[in-house]
Amino acid sequence: MLLEQGKISDFQLSVLIMGFVFGSSVIISPGQGAGHDAWIACALGLMEGLLIAWIFTALTKQFKDKTIIEINSLVYGKILGKFISVLFIWYLFHLGALVLTNYVRFFKLGVYPATPKTVGLLILMLVCASTVGRGIEVLARLSLILVALIILVAVADTLLLIPHMDFNNLLPILDVPIGKLLWASHGAASFPFAETVAFLMVLAFVDKSEKGPAAVSRGLLIAGFILIMVVTRNAAVLGPIVTITNYPTYLAAQVIDIGDILTRLEVLVAINLITMGFIKISVLLYGTVLGLAQVFNLHSYRPIILPVGILMVILALTNVGNTLEMLDFANKGFPIYAVPFQIGIPLITLVVAKLRKLPQTGGDKV
Amino acid sequence: MKKITGKPPTDDQAWKEDKQKIPDTKLPAALTEKMQMLKPYLEKSHDIISRPFYLEGKPPLEAVSIYINKVIDDEDLNQHILRPLMLNCKRDSIKELGSKNLIDAIYQTSITLTKISKANTLPSLVQNIFDGMTVLMFDGLEEVLVIDMHGGEFRAIDTPPAEQTMRGSREGFIERLDINIALIRRRLRDPKLVVEKTMVGRRSRTQVAVLYIEDIADPQIVTEVKKRINEIDIDGISASGFIEQFIEDNPYSIFPQVYATERPDRMEPLLLEGRIGIIVDNTPLALAVPALFVQFIQASEDYYERTLFSSYIRLMRYAALIIAIFLPAMYIALLSYQPELLPYDLLINFSKSRMAVPFPVVIEAFVMEIIIQLVIEAGLRLPNQIAQTVGVVSGIILGQAAISAKIASPSVILVISLSIICTYALPSTSMVLAVRFLRLPMMFLAATFGVFGLSCGWIIIQAHLISLDSMGVPYFAPLAPIRFGDLKDAFYRTFFWKMNQRPMSIPMQDRKRQGNTGGGSNNSAG
Known part of the structure; x- marks a missing residue:
């Protein structure tokens, strides 16, 4: 009995990764701690992200067509494996709630100050849940259309902002102390690039599994370059403000003014945020429910999508007190909190698997 | 007492067996017995005609033709069955031809029609009669002849009313x-x-x-x-x-x-x-x-017009599709949530025209949308002359009156009618229905959540389209799953001489459509 019959192509995987990385990173700019050197932090972060991606794709190379849950129970045995799996699922679930929080905070502040948070969250969650229920194939196909759209908007935004750019704002290069820069770049790696570790739940469904790792790096690279472009643009347009604003992309879009007709385009940015957040939350929700179904040997993950989704919403509503707390956690807490999940679990699993010489090349396929 | 329900009284198996209501018996040889056997099935249907006649010979062979009035071609019956059988068919000379079977001999020598088969059981006989076949029964022969000569009155081939073209053929399918x-x-x-x-x-x-x-x-x-x-x-x-x-x-x-x-x-x-x-x-x-x-x-x-123009028009149609679904919703979302997105002067115009209207934009747009949907529905089944009047009344008088009565603003009428026009720019009637249906939910989403709701709606529609299948083939191909080779006939249409391969989105065995014609600059003289 297969939980997921769908298959996605390596191209779709790349696009899905891009959508995932764009996710909330278009709201909270990665590498913001480095001020106008954020693009350097982003580039370094991208490298670290690629390194982490190399680790977890090595794991899927080792175990073909298996999700991290199945790999865990092979490597650590039933009890310990399930325990580690539950930890990993918690990471997916919590990350989903964090992304939801980002969104709802942004919404409250920027777009819909009068709408109750719960309503916005529930609507977004319903959309995600209905898509997750259709399986990974639909999600992957959908991401292509949405990602094409957001790249179009990101490029168009950048072009429209050219008159407002002042590249002197980027000088002097390497202004921040090296320690701060490295911290910011590690922050950029843990959010958003290394978050793709969630794809350990998806990589099993790539139809040509040997092409999966390359597809992951390709997606990360393209998304990284576009993010670097966006971050550089924001710094060039906003100048010193970029260090004090919470939502630089949103603010930069407000600057656009073409002949008094194309003005205040930030709502379009907001829409982009929703579509990208949709992909990220859907992937995380998908990983969570599929993981739970595998851990508890359920016949289908579909019945638990909505309950898990609603739990995610509740966690998103309660986990932080206010926007500043959220940003503080994103900048200071998350880079440390994420390490065991993003690097720890895949790396240790890989090492243990190598030591135990798993999977055995013999006939027994557990 | 058993309750009477809509369901068949017995279970599915019995229901299937019930099909064999006619006892499966072989036909007897004697004509009177055959007629007797058929009687219960035919006597209540007055449109079934049985015409007895004799084939010449010693003794003459008695025969009956049974058919449904006006379902068969009367002329054929007279010319190709009755005339040769009654006038030319000499029973004795047939025998001389040496056919083993008299019935084979009859149709091989005397019936000048092509589609003939034989039947020898009661169910097939009855079924054939009601399928509109002409049945010939002879005295003393167990088998009967079944002749297909469907005819009668039908609509002639006509131009297809819902899919007109300027340059294509004028033929449309008919009922036959x-x-x-x-x-x-x-x-x-x-x-x-x-x-x-x-x-x-x-x-x-x-x-x-x-x-x-x-x-x-x-x-x-x-x-x-x-x-x-x-x-x-x-x-x-x-x-x-x-x-x-x-x-x-x-x-x-x-x-x-x-x-x-x-x-x-x-x-x-x-x-x-x-x-x-x-x-x-x-x-x-x-x-x-x-x-x-x-x-x-x-x-x-x-496909009949030249490539560039066709591609242009097709792109327009995609724009029309988007406008038809999203324009009224966008209008609601912008006016009630994000007015700052509109250019300042345009916003002032909108607000001025809305000043006297007592309702919020949502109600206004909903009311107009529903009215127009009803007008379309009313015009659909009316005879042409009245439909024109209804069109004029609803289009000009109703619109004007709604504006003067301050029930709707001119801008909302503009938006709704624009989206209706765009709906009918789509070439397929079934897609027109889908789009008409989608507009209202989108307006509802826009009214409750503004642009955010709209983008949720956009995602839901796409997710739905992508998850659809037609005969197990992904419905939204070649867009998702993407097939780059097929995009040449999706948003635009490329030159015919470039379409050397069949679209991959439809599973097929033979990918190659045509050879390399070259085309384009290869054709230029000199």
């Missing part, structure tokens, strides 16, 4: 299955074109033909289509829409998943791309599966 098949066969003289007929409907016994090109169409899909059609267990089929609704993959979707066309010249390229045609008797609309979303935006005119 055989003529429709012939219309396709005339265009597609390929020996590999397969036409398989089957019967659907317990009582209506409607003929359904499945057409495909044997070495192009995917055999799995062909089997699947045939299986789905054969599984239909219904009492009557009154239009091809019945078949469509039985074989479609997702009945709960509002998007059409079976392509219906009334143009044989539209059917031909569909068959050539590996699709499977389904033609139902008594319906001037043929079906084609698997259907793709993009197909419903393509018109046959796209």
Whole structure:
């Protein structure tokens, strides 16, 4: 009995990764701690992200067509494996709630100050849940259309902002102390690039599994370059403000003014945020429910999508007190909190698997 | 007391066996016995005519022809059956020809019609009579002759009313299955074109033909289509829409998943791309599966006009699709949530025109939308002359009155009518229905959540489209899953000499469509 019959192509995987990385990173700019050197932090972060991606794709190379849950129970045995799996699922679930929080905070502040948070969250969650229920194939196909759209908007935004750019704002290069820069770049790696570790739940469904790792790096690279472009643009347009604003992309879009007709385009940015957040939350929700179904040997993950989704919403509503707390956690807490999940679990699993010489090349396929 | 319900009184198995109501007996030899046997089935149907006559000879052979009035061709009956049998058929001379069987001899020498078969059981006899065959029964012979000479009055081939073109053929399908098949066969003289007929409907016994090109169409899909059609267990089929609704993959979707066309010249390229045609008797609309979303935006005119113009018009149609679904919703979202997105002067104009209207934008737009939907519905079934009046009254008087009465602002009327016009720019009537249906929910989403709601709606529509299948083929291909090779005929149409391969989105066996003609600069003289 297969939980997921769908298959996605390596191209779709790349696009899905891009959508995932764009996710909330278009709201909270990665590498913001480095001020106008954020693009350097982003580039370094991208490298670290690629390194982490190399680790977890090595794991899927080792175990073909298996999700991290199945790999865990092979490597650590039933009890310990399930325990580690539950930890990993918690990471997916919590990350989903964090992304939801980002969104709802942004919404409250920027777009819909009068709408109750719960309503916005529930609507977004319903959309995600209905898509997750259709399986990974639909999600992957959908991401292509949405990602094409957001790249179009990101490029168009950048072009429209050219008159407002002042590249002197980027000088002097390497202004921040090296320690701060490295911290910011590690922050950029843990959010958003290394978050793709969630794809350990998806990589099993790539139809040509040997092409999966390359597809992951390709997606990360393209998304990284576009993010670097966006971050550089924001710094060039906003100048010193970029260090004090919470939502630089949103603010930069407000600057656009073409002949008094194309003005205040930030709502379009907001829409982009929703579509990208949709992909990220859907992937995380998908990983969570599929993981739970595998851990508890359920016949289908579909019945638990909505309950898990609603739990995610509740966690998103309660986990932080206010926007500043959220940003503080994103900048200071998350880079440390994420390490065991993003690097720890895949790396240790890989090492243990190598030591135990798993999977055995013999006939027994557990 | 047993309650009377809509369900058949017995279980499914018994219901199936019930089909054999007519006792399966062999026909007797004597003509009077045969007539006696047939009597209970025929006596209540006054449109069934039995015409006794004699074949010459010693003794003369008594015979009866039975047929349904006006279902057969009267002229054929007189010219090709009654006349030769009554005047020229000498029983004795037939015997001399040495045929073992008298009945074979009769039709081989004296009936000048082509489609003849024989029957020898009561059920097949009765069924054949009601299928509109002419039946010839002879005294002393157990077998009867069944002659297919369908005729009578039918609509002539006409221009298809809902799919007009400027440059294409003027022929449209009509209600007769055989003529429709012939219309396709005339265009597609390929020996590999397969036409398989089957019967659907317990009582209506409607003929359904499945057409495909044997070495192009995917055999799995062909089997699947045939299986789905054969599984239909219904009492009557009154239009091809019945078949469509039985074989479609997702009945709960509002998007059409079976392509219906009334143009044989539209059917031909569909068959050539590996699709499977389904033609139902008594319906001037043929079906084609698997259907793709993009197909419903393509018109046959796209292929008859020159490439650049066709591509331009097709892009326009996509714009129309987006406008038709989202424009009123966008208007609501912008005016009630994000007025700052509008240019300042335009916003002032909108607000000025809305000043006297007592309702919020949402109510205004909802009311106008519902009114216009009702006007369309009212105009649809009216005779032409009255429909014109209704159109004028609703279009000019109603609109003007609504504005003067301060119930609606001119801008909302503009927006709603624009979206209606865009709806009807789509070439497929079934897609028009889907779009008409989608507008209201989108307006509702925009009214409750503004642009955020709209983007949620956009995602839901796309996720839904992507998850649809038509005969197991992804419906939203070639857009998702993306097939770059097929995009040349999705948003625009490329030159014919560049379409050397069949679209991949439709599973088929033979990818190559045409050889390399070159075209373009290769053709320039000099």
